[in-house]
Amino acid sequence: xxxxxxxxxxxxxxxxxxxxxxxxxxxxxxxxxxxxxxxxxxxxxxxxxxxxxxxxxxxxxxxxxxxxxxxxxxxxxxxxxxxxxxxxxxxxxxxxxxxxxxxxxxxxxxxxxxxxxxxxxxxxxxxxxxxxxxxxxxxxxxxxxxxxxxxxxxxxxxxxxxxxxxxxxxxxxxxxxxxxxxxxxxxxxxxxxxxxxxxxxxxxxxxxxxxxxxxxxxxxxxxxxxxxxxxxxxxxxxxxxxxxxxxxxxxxxxxxxxxxxxxxxxxxxxxxxxxxxxxxxxxxxxxxxxxxxxxxxxxxxxxxxxxxxxxxxxxxxxxxxxxxxxxxxxxxxxxxxxxxxxxxxxxxxxxxxxxxxxxxxxxxxxxxxxxxxxxxxxxxxxxxxxxxxxxxxxxxxxxxxxxxxxxxxxxxxxxxxxxxxxxxxxxxxxxxxxxxxxxxxxxxxxxxxxxxxxxxxxxxxxxxxxxxxxxxxxxxxxxxxxxxxxxxxxxxxxxxxxxxxxxxxxxxxxxxxxxxxxxxxxxxxxx
Amino acid sequence: xxxxxxxxxxxxxxxxxxxxxxxxxxxxxxxxxxxxxxxxxxxxxxxxxxxxxxxxxxxxxxxxxxxxxxxxxxxxxxxxxxxxxxxxxxxxxxxxxxxxxxxxxxxxxxxxxxxxxxxxxxxxxxxxxxxxxxxxxxxxxxxxxxxxxxxxxxxxxxxxxxxxxxxxxxxxxxxxxxxxxxxxxxxxx
Ligand SMILES: Cc1cc2nc3c(=O)[nH]c(=O)nc-3n(C[C@H](O)[C@H](O)[C@H](O)COP(=O)(O)OP(=O)(O)OC[C@H]3O[C@@H](n4cnc5c(N)ncnc54)[C@H](O)[C@@H]3O)c2cc1C
Numbered sequence: 001x002x003x004x005x006x007x008x009x010x011x012x013x014x015x016x017x018x019x020x021x022x023x024x025x026x027x028x029x030x031x032x033x034x035x036x037x038x039x040x041x042x043x044x045x046x047x048x049x050x051x052x053x054x055x056x057x058x059x060x061x062x063x064x065x066x067x068x069x070x071x072x073x074x075x076x077x078x079x080x081x082x083x084x085x086x087x088x089x090x091x092x093x094x095x096x097x098x099x100x101x102x103x104x105x106x107x108x109x110x111x112x113x114x115x116x117x118x119x120x121x122x123x124x125x126x127x128x129x130x131x132x133x134x135x136x137x138x139x140x141x142x143x144x145x146x147x148x149x150x151x152x153x154x155x156x157x158x159x160x161x162x163x164x165x166x167x168x169x170x171x172x173x174x175x176x177x178x179x180x181x182x183x184x185x186x187x188x189x190x191x192x193x194x195x196x197x198x199x200x201x202x203x204x205x206x207x208x209x210x211x212x213x214x215x216x217x218x219x220x221x222x223x224x225x226x227x228x229x230x231x232x233x234x235x236x237x238x239x240x241x242x243x244x245x246x247x248x249x250x251x252x253x254x255x256x257x258x259x260x261x262x263x264x265x266x267x268x269x270x271x272x273x274x275x276x277x278x279x280x281x282x283x284x285x286x287x288x289x290x291x292x293x294x295x296x297x298x299x300x301x302x303x304x305x306x307x308x309x310x311x312x313x314x315x316x317x318x319x320x321x322x323x324x325x326x327x328x329x330x331x332x333x334x335x336x337x338x339x340x341x342x343x344x345x346x347x348x349x350x351x352x353x354x355x356x357x358x359x360x361x362x363x364x365x366x367x368x369x370x371x372x373x374x375x376x377x378x379x380x381x382x383x384x385x386x387x388x389x390x391x392x393x394x395x396x397x398x399x400x401x402x403x404x405x406x407x408x409x410x411x412x413x414x415x416x417x418x419x420x421x422x423x424x425x426x427x428x429x430x431x432x433x434x435x436x437x438x439x440x441x442x443x444x445x446x447x448x449x450x451x452x453x454x455x456x457x458x459x460x461x462x463x464x465x466x467x468x469x470x471x472x473x474x475x476x477x478x479x480x481x482x483x484x485x486x487x488x489x490x491x492x493x494x495x496x497x498x499x500x501x502x503x504x505x506x507x508x509x510x511x512x513x514x515x516x517x518x519x520x521x522x523x524x525x526x527x
Numbered sequence: 528x529x530x531x532x533x534x535x536x537x538x539x540x541x542x543x544x545x546x547x548x549x550x551x552x553x554x555x556x557x558x559x560x561x562x563x564x565x566x567x568x569x570x571x572x573x574x575x576x577x578x579x580x581x582x583x584x585x586x587x588x589x590x591x592x593x594x595x596x597x598x599x600x601x602x603x604x605x606x607x608x609x610x611x612x613x614x615x616x617x618x619x620x621x622x623x624x625x626x627x628x629x630x631x632x633x634x635x636x637x638x639x640x641x642x643x644x645x646x647x648x649x650x651x652x653x654x655x656x657x658x659x660x661x662x663x664x665x666x667x668x669x670x671x672x673x674x675x676x677x678x679x680x681x682x683x684x685x686x687x688x689x690x691x692x693x694x695x696x697x698x699x700x701x702x703x704x705x706x707x708x709x710x711x712x713x714x715x716x
Contacts, residue, residue, distance in 0.1 A: 039715050048711035051693040052566055056611060058687070061619040076712045101715065249716070359686055360679070365661045366651075370597040448667035 003221065005031040007518070008243050008258040010228050010273070013104025014504050015264030015491040015511040017206025017214075018147075022515035023262075024214035031256060033226040033245055035265075036100035039077075039107070041203070048073070066095040068456060069108075077107065083406035087413045094414040095455040096268065102224055103207035104266060105458065106504070111199040112329075112350075113153045114501035115144050115164040119332065119345075123497050127335065127344045130391050133496045134468045134477035137164060143509035151204055151508070155197025163194070163331040171195045176325045178311045178353045178381060178440070185439030186330065191432060196329050196350070225249055229409045231261065231277040231286055231487075238281060239486045246407045260486045260518060260527070264511060267492040268297075268397055271463040272412050274474075274489070275399050287481035293474050294398055296391040296462040297414070300500060301422050301451040303385035306349075307433040308357060309442035311379050319378025324354040332388075332500050334428070343424040347387035348500035349433060355380050361446045381442055385429040386500050389454070390421055391462050416454040426451055459503050464493035479514035485527060488514050568693060573610045577617035577624070582631040584647035586612060586681075589634070592654055593661075593685045599698060603685050606692035612684055630677025637674075 007023055009016045012034040023030050050057040053072045063081070064070040070078045079098040088094045099105045119126060121133040121140075141164075148167045157165035173195075175183065183193045201208075214220040225248035232242030232255070240261045245254050263270045271294055277286040285293045314324050332346035357380045362372050395416040403411040426449040434447045454460075467473025470482035479494050481487040490511040492503050521527040567573075575583060590603035590612075603609070616627055637657050638646035646654065660675035661682055669676045689695060696707045 037715050039712075044713045044715050045710050046713060047708045049693075049696055049707045050691045050709065051568070051696055051707065053711075055615065055618075056688055056691040058615060058684075058691075061615065061623070073709050074712045076714050360683055361665045363662045363664055365593045365658060365682060366595055367597060369593075370600075374598075446665050446667075450667045 003029075003031075004257070005029050005221070005259070007031070007260045007262055008033065008256060009262045009264065010243070011035075011104060011264040011266060011269070011491070012102050012211065012222065013206055013264065013266060013491075014106050014109075014507050015266075016104070016262065017106070017210035018508050018511035019262040019264060019488075019490055019515045020214040020220050021210040022512055023519065024217040024219035026516075026519045027217075027219065028519065029219050030214070030221070032220060032222045033228055033243065033256075034102050034222065034224050035227040035248060036102060036104075036224065037248070038102045038222075038224045039207075041207075044076075066093070066455070067097050068095065068452075069097060069458075074108070077101065080406075084411075085403055085405065086411050087400050087403055089415060092415065092417050093453045094416050095453045096414065096460070097455065097458045098266070098269075102211075102222070103205045106205040107203075107207070109204070109458075109504060110502070111151075111204050112502040113148070113151060113155075113166075113197055113199050113505040114331075115166055116140075116499055116501055116506050117162050117164050119162050119336070120497050120499035120501070123345070123499075127339050129344055131465075131467060131472070131496050134466055134473075139477075140506070140509050140513065143513045144505065147505060147508045147512060150209055151505070152200035153197060153505070154200055156195045158192070158194050160192060160331065162333070162336060163192075166197065168197065169200070173326075175328070176321065176353055177323045178314070178442075179326045179328055179351075181440040182351065182353070182381065182436060182442075183328065185441075186436040188439060189432065189436055191330055191333055191436055193328050193330050193351075196327050226254070227407050227409070228265070228273060229276065229407065231263075231273060232258075233277070233279045233281065233286060233484070235280065238484060240286075240484055246409075248407070251407060258486075260488070260522075262488050262490055262511075262515070262518075264490045267460045267463065268412060268414070270489055270491055270493045271397055272399070272410075274464065275397075276410055282483070287474055287483040287487055289483050290471050290474060292465065292472060294463050295393050295396045296465050296496075297395040297397060297416050297460065298389040298391040298462050298495075298498060299416070299454055299460045300457045300498060300502075301385075301387045301389050301418055301426065301454070302457040303387075303426050303429065303449055303451050305358075305382050305446070306385040306426075306430050306449060307383040307437055307447045308361060308445045309381045309434075309437040310357065310376060310445055311353070311381055311442055314379035315375050317374075317377065319354065324378055326354070327352045334425075341424075341428065343421045343428065345388040345390070345421070345425070346500060347385050347425050347429045349383045349385055349429070351381070351383045351433075353381050354378055355382075357445055380445075381437065383433045383437070385426060385433065385449075386457065386502075387422060387425045387429060387451075388498065388500050389416075389418065391465075391495075391497055392419070395462075397463055414455070418451060418454065422451065423449075459492075459498065461492040461495040461498045461503055464489050465496050466494045467496065478517040479510055480517070488518060490514050566693075568607070573607070573614060575610070575613055578613050578628070578631070581635060581645070581647075582628060583609065583613060584645065585631040585635050586627075588647040588649070588654070589631075589681060590685050590689075592651060592658065593682055594689045601689070601692070601694040601698055603689045606689040606694045608685055608688045608692065611688050611692070615684075615688075626673070626677050626680065630674055630681065633674045633677075 154169040234241040275285040330349040334346035466475040594603035596602040
């Protein structure tokens, strides 16, 4: 006799991990299907010197055409791009960065953990663009409140509306003099600054923070290497009734019954799965009576090292700990009251003091370059811009007519372009960042506003958005499909807009809230 | 012949000696063997794979100019950077191969036109005018001139391949093992 499960969860990353944690602790029997293998963090990680690697740290040429974050050290962690292809228009590349493994991208994330504010949840009310979310900060706050301690988030609460305070460990560490000078200069320009806000611990992944607790309940069964290819629908009830998957290694096909489905395969994979699950009722993809599924793709654009400066006092071996070191964050500060710039919404910065400038930036070679590097050692100050990409209908994913992955599953065609709003914002960011550096007495070494291709920020969002109107959205405010009541899509695909904040804290809070809603509705007999 | 004596013969150990039981603290064959290995780089010279002899000579010269020995750090030459980049190019896509091949050819042509000499034979001062793009202010977009674009990429590659070499790690660590160690993820299946 096969085991019976109440809920099937697809994906073991931030969203799937949180659903498993909440549901299992409430006594719900869950089956988690994860496309990737289970890493053994002791056995699969060893120490190696870079010169021992076959390509001296350069990576095998062509192995990762789109994952610029992959190094030769961690190459085996990232998705195999050949086995898992996708397409985009010839001149508009999309860099889709994926990890297919137990824990998903939480094995590698940078852990910046910010709450969204009502400038995002109620963005349309503020400036007329796009849609409001069907919920606001007040509704999501109790969930943020509980997620933050699980992920041991630390930072500073500043009481700013655009950067809601959190239930976090306060970071009272002293700033280095260079950071203090930068903050003073920024303040004079009315640019707010704060400490970074990050999750703590040696690993802040679903594999150590969420899955162990769920497993301890005895209610969770995890099947790795289960590549879900389609979701089955009962034509009579209009409800999900099965999940079809392929074993990654043997390629054998399986089907498992599903009473409730929590889909957390990550933003674009979840939408791909829905688009690939067609039936008589839903010929354009499961739960897609609105036709909106796949549309309104957005992310945050990144301008890496938009400003790189030198702290003059740190030159020639004087970059001591009091003067240099540390990091900070500038939350969105534009268009908070009036909308009087050439763009709507805003951008944030991560900034960092210390380290040496990349030799690429120095106009020298040979001994002159080496002397310059010694002179500038430890004296660099750098800023990276993260700007809001607007959710536009025409930015979308669809199923490619012929392209298939190694398991025969139809692949995505991804279209996302930045437009004038993003470009104007990036230029403004470069100028304001440079002005703050100059005001601090730093020497600007390089500045630019060229963003990396869409997707590279690894904050792809939307395509299965929530809303109050089932004609313009796929999910209701509980991440539940308007059309199919036992289907919940709990990852970043549900976002309506994303602001400048890294999205994972919100994904976790939404997944927690959706899971508790499911428990509540079952108790009430509503589902 | 018995298997054990056959093995003894193979390894050049007299059959009798091979049968003597090991002393109590000597490792036995049941222990988990810890066998030290070396990398090919450490013991052998790599064979050239992609560039022509002329292009390779130009690259070697460029390496000397961009990353000479400095403050006890090995030069690109000592780090076998030209040989490594030749190998890397042989594995790279056509675009990169063409960028390098054309860039190296162009440097050589320019030297022959201007100084009537191969680039590889130029003095440091003689080569300087050909490397002027490396003294230009940095821009985010790669320069449109193909030679300038090649030089910018080559500078990065040469510095990185040199800094990531065994010779560099040994110099940095003063011969200590463990220089430049980082966490490596094994294949997970
Ligand atoms: C280098 C890096 C830095 C980052 N930094 C930050 C940061 O600082 N702050 C921040 O907020 N976010 C950051 N992120 C993004 C963050 O990791 C993601 O937002 C988060 O992990 C998303 O959670 P998820 O559950 O939606 O997807 P994932 O964590 O990707 O998990 C999805 C899981 O679903 C599985 N899956 C996919 N398709 C299928 C299928 N068909 N069948 C079965 N299983 C499937 C995948 O294998 C994967 O394990 C970063 C990411 C990376 C890679």
